Amino acid sequence: MLSFIVFLHAAIQAGTPLLFATVGEIVTEKVGNLNLGVEGLMLMGAVGGFMAGYKTGSPIIALLAAALTAMVGGWIYAFLTVTLRANQVVTGLSITILGTGISGFLGQSLVGEVLPKSFTNVFREMSIPVLNKIPIIGPVFFEQNLFVYLGFLITILLGIYFNFTRFGLNAKTVGENPYAADANGISVSLYKYIHILLGSALCGLGGAYLSLVYIPAWQENITAGRGWIAVALVIFSMWHPYRAFIGAFVFGGLDIIGFRLQEFNISISQYLIDMLPYFVTILVLIFNSVRKDFNAGPKGLSVSYFREER
Amino acid sequence: MLRISKRAEMRKTHQGLVRLAAIVASLIAMSGWIMVIGHNPIMVYTAMLDGCFGSMYRFLETLKFTIPLSIAALGIMMAFKMKFWNIGGEGQILMGAFAATYFALNFSELPKPMLLLLMMVSAIVMGGLWALIPAIFKVTFGTNETVFTLMLNYIALKYIIYLQYGPWKDPKAFGFPKIPNFTDNAILPKVLNLHVGWIILVIATIILYLVFHYTKLGFEVAVIGESENTARYAGMTVRRVVMKAVFLSGGLCGLVGMIQASAVSNTLTSEISAGIGYDAIIVAWLSNMNPLAVPVVGFLFAILSQGASYIQTAFQIPQSAADIIQGMILIFALSGEFFIKYKISLPERRSKGGQHA
Numbered sequence: 001m002l003s004f005i006v007f008l009h010a011a012i013q014a015g016t017p018l019l020f021a022t023v024g025e026i027v028t029e030k031v032g033n034l035n036l037g038v039e040g041l042m043l044m045g046a047v048g049g050f051m052a053g054y055k056t057g058s059p060i061i062a063l064l065a066a067a068l069t070a071m072v073g074g075w076i077y078a079f080l081t082v083t084l085r086a087n088q089v090v091t092g093l094s095i096t097i098l099g100t101g102i103s104g105f106l107g108q109s110l111v112g113e114v115l116p117k118s119f120t121n122v123f124r125e126m127s128i129p130v131l132n133k134i135p136i137i138g139p140v141f142f143e144q145n146l147f148v149y150l151g152f153l154i155t156i157l158l159g160i161y162f163n164f165t166r167f168g169l170n171a172k173t174v175g176e177n178p179y180a181a182d183a184n185g186i187s188v189s190l191y192k193y194i195h196i197l198l199g200s201a202l203c204g205l206g207g208a209y210l211s212l213v214y215i216p217a218w219q220e221n222i223t224a225g226r227g228w229i230a231v232a233l234v235i236f237s238m239w240h241p242y243r244a245f246i247g248a249f250v251f252g253g254l255d256i257i258g259f260r261l262q263e264f265n266i267s268i269s270q271y272l273i274d275m276l277p278y279f280v281t282i283l284v285l286i287f288n289s290v291r292k293d294f295n296a297g298p299k300g301l302s303v304s305y306f307r308e309e310r
Numbered sequence: 311m312l313r314i315s316k317r318a319e320m321r322k323t324h325q326g327l328v329r330l331a332a333i334v335a336s337l338i339a340m341s342g343w344i345m346v347i348g349h350n351p352i353m354v355y356t357a358m359l360d361g362c363f364g365s366m367y368r369f370l371e372t373l374k375f376t377i378p379l380s381i382a383a384l385g386i387m388m389a390f391k392m393k394f395w396n397i398g399g400e401g402q403i404l405m406g407a408f409a410a411t412y413f414a415l416n417f418s419e420l421p422k423p424m425l426l427l428l429m430m431v432s433a434i435v436m437g438g439l440w441a442l443i444p445a446i447f448k449v450t451f452g453t454n455e456t457v458f459t460l461m462l463n464y465i466a467l468k469y470i471i472y473l474q475y476g477p478w479k480d481p482k483a484f485g486f487p488k489i490p491n492f493t494d495n496a497i498l499p500k501v502l503n504l505h506v507g508w509i510i511l512v513i514a515t516i517i518l519y520l521v522f523h524y525t526k527l528g529f530e531v532a533v534i535g536e537s538e539n540t541a542r543y544a545g546m547t548v549r550r551v552v553m554k555a556v557f558l559s560g561g562l563c564g565l566v567g568m569i570q571a572s573a574v575s576n577t578l579t580s581e582i583s584a585g586i587g588y589d590a591i592i593v594a595w596l597s598n599m600n601p602l603a604v605p606v607v608g609f610l611f612a613i614l615s616q617g618a619s620y621i622q623t624a625f626q627i628p629q630s631a632a633d634i635i636q637g638m639i640l641i642f643a644l645s646g647e648f649f650i651k652y653k654i655s656l657p658e659r660r661s662k663g664g665q666h667a
Contacts, residue, residue, distance in 0.1 A: 024538060029408050036456065054628040076641060080641065080644050080645060084644070084645055084647075084648035085648065085651075086644040086645070086647055086653075087644070087647075089395050089456065090591075090595055090640070091641075091644055093397065093640075094592075094637050094640035095637070095642050096643065097588065097592070097633055097636055097640065098633070098634060098637025098640075098641065099636065099637075100633050101630045101631070101632070101633025101634035101635075101636070101637050102630075102634060103628075103630075104628060104629040104630025104633060105628050105631055105633075105634055108628040108630070132466040212554065225464055228457060228461070230458045230459050231456075232461070233456055235454065235457075239470065269475075269476055270470045270474065270623060271468050271469075271472035271476070272468070272469075272472055273471070274468045275464070275468045276464050278461040278462075278465050278467060278468075279461075280459065281461050282458055282461050284463070285447075285453050285454055285457055285458055285461075286447055286451065286453050289451040289452050289453035289454070289519070290451050291448065300335075306316075308314075308316070
């Protein structure tokens, strides 16, 4: 029982980068933009955050830098797909290629560097009083670090934003039917830009969690495909932030299950276990496409909006 | 305010010029960065060219990279033309190499031509099947093929690593995790100092051109790419066409795996593809769905990539600089697309006092 709680606790930590990236991509897709550049944005955030954290030692500056670096990538994506109406799939891929290049380039001199103790101290585990006394849930969810709590908070806020605020509902209209939104005086481009930038910043924070807290050191290609899993998790969570919680933490568990199985002397090749998250992602994709009613994506997803085509 | 409107189709030569301008623009943008990190861009670019053409050996190396890149791009183009976003080239290359290696290791006594043919066919079939899995789900349930093909890349990669460290590990390699080298029988011959892959590339380019322009399949693929509904109204069995075309797409990538395993590394390793499947996407896109342009664009990319690995030692510029340039070329090319499709004009001025005319 105890080791199971330890496992769940670790799954939450492994799932946090996925949570940030998934909700980031949800925000982007809500306004009708499929950004396949998540992997690149995460890498940009990871390197930007690590560089700033390493140079300044300040967690706040590190987080801001992570968000801003990823937003540069997000802005390029937004400019191409919203203003220039470029193909979203290919634009996203090029953001991934660019982000991979930038992180490798900037990270070259950072390989093997470690963050100062004062920095990692800020992200040590802190229990939340009262809540951490709840059996099972307490030790799993409420004895985590600040970054994980930030993920909880952002996800909850986004759920409220999209369901109960005027701006959130407008954003959804832009994604569902930009022509109707435009006719109602909603600025389609502005909404798209803001949400793409916000989504990218969240993806960047997901990457920064890896380099600043989870690892915490710089290594080449630190995200190892998590950005792509996040793209699939958006479908898994049916574009709803709260369901992203479940998806991200299940996949966090899959990510670390290999080590746990070794403890129980279950001998499956590590390389085969490593396939598991990717394999399950495929199963999720298939499951969602078979259940058509599950496929609740924005109607205007990946279609460029051009007013004169109304 | 500027006014944006759709333009009538631009002439092909002008389209080419816009794309060329995109490449030049990205090189200029990169120059800025090279200067920021304290190097002279002209010297860096000259060194890159030297790294590709400086000697016969370097030139052959550049061609050796052009071959897999271009063949894979031809394969990916086949799928992209249908708007089937196959980004699983990497996995299809690995699985093709896997099938070829299986025969190379287990049937090495066969006569050379037969063994090589067997390796090629098995690689094409294996790569094709690996691509067919997401295609079947796509046409049956509408499963998203982008993420599906990509996930299969990771699975293929892990599988090859598993073979390399486990069942296929060479017992004679002193514990070093590598798969045994191929016997001479399983290695593609050379023609004019370069392995026959270049002849395969020429043939594949011509065949794909003919398929696109003179066959029913090519026509159907083009119609499906434009509009699936139109294809359906025209009585095409979209399902079958998609599966056929995607199989060919993966098959070409699988063939790349065989060529790389047989002619270049003489064995199977997890690094056999090394991103070719991803670079091929850019090559396919920049070639604008024209197979004849693929070897040219592929060659330009090979220069970029070879050059980047050359300047790594000369200038301590990391190899990832090549990724950045590639990403930027794509971004500039995508921006260029806008000027091909739309035109920007200043609004016509109203004549003074013309409101009450």
